[in-house]
Amino acid sequence: MKKFCCVLLALLPLTAFAYPIDVEKDLNGLKIDYNAFDTDNDIGSIQVNNYGDVDATCKVVFTNGPEAPRTRNIDVAAGKHKNATAKFTRTIIKLRIKLSCTPK
Structure with a gap:
């Protein structure tokens, strides 16, 4: 049983596949917030939240x-959010x- 626990603990770091994400933003005074995610080891995504009163057009480059x-x-409509992903x-x-x- 002790050997099984040791093997299980040794394999634990293999389950983590997070990678660093750098976001450069140019919001032009809009009330925009974002959340970047590491969806999979070859897929990245970002959620763009518009907290302002004006609709926004956003360009995302991965x-x-x-x-x-x-x-x-x-x-992104005012008060809404949208997701963008790239594989x-x-x-x-x-x-x-x-x-x-x-602004739109």
């Missing part, structure tokens, strides 16, 4: 190392997200 950046354009062909080591929003 970058993972040498791969081509993935661009998503989303419209890469390689495992993400560090995800960089550029979020830029303008």
Whole structure:
């Protein structure tokens, strides 16, 4: 039983696959907030929340190392939220997200 517990504890670090996420934002005075997530080892996502009274158009660019950046354009209504995701062909080591929003 002790050996089984030792093996189980030794394998515990293999279950964590979190990677760092850097977000660069350009909000142009809008009341926008975001939450970035590490959905899977090759999928990144961001939730954009609009707390203002004006609808916003946001451009989200996901970058993972040498791969081509993935661009998503989303419209976020006032008082609502939207999600944007990107899937890469390689495992993400560090995800960089550029979020830029303008009033609609």
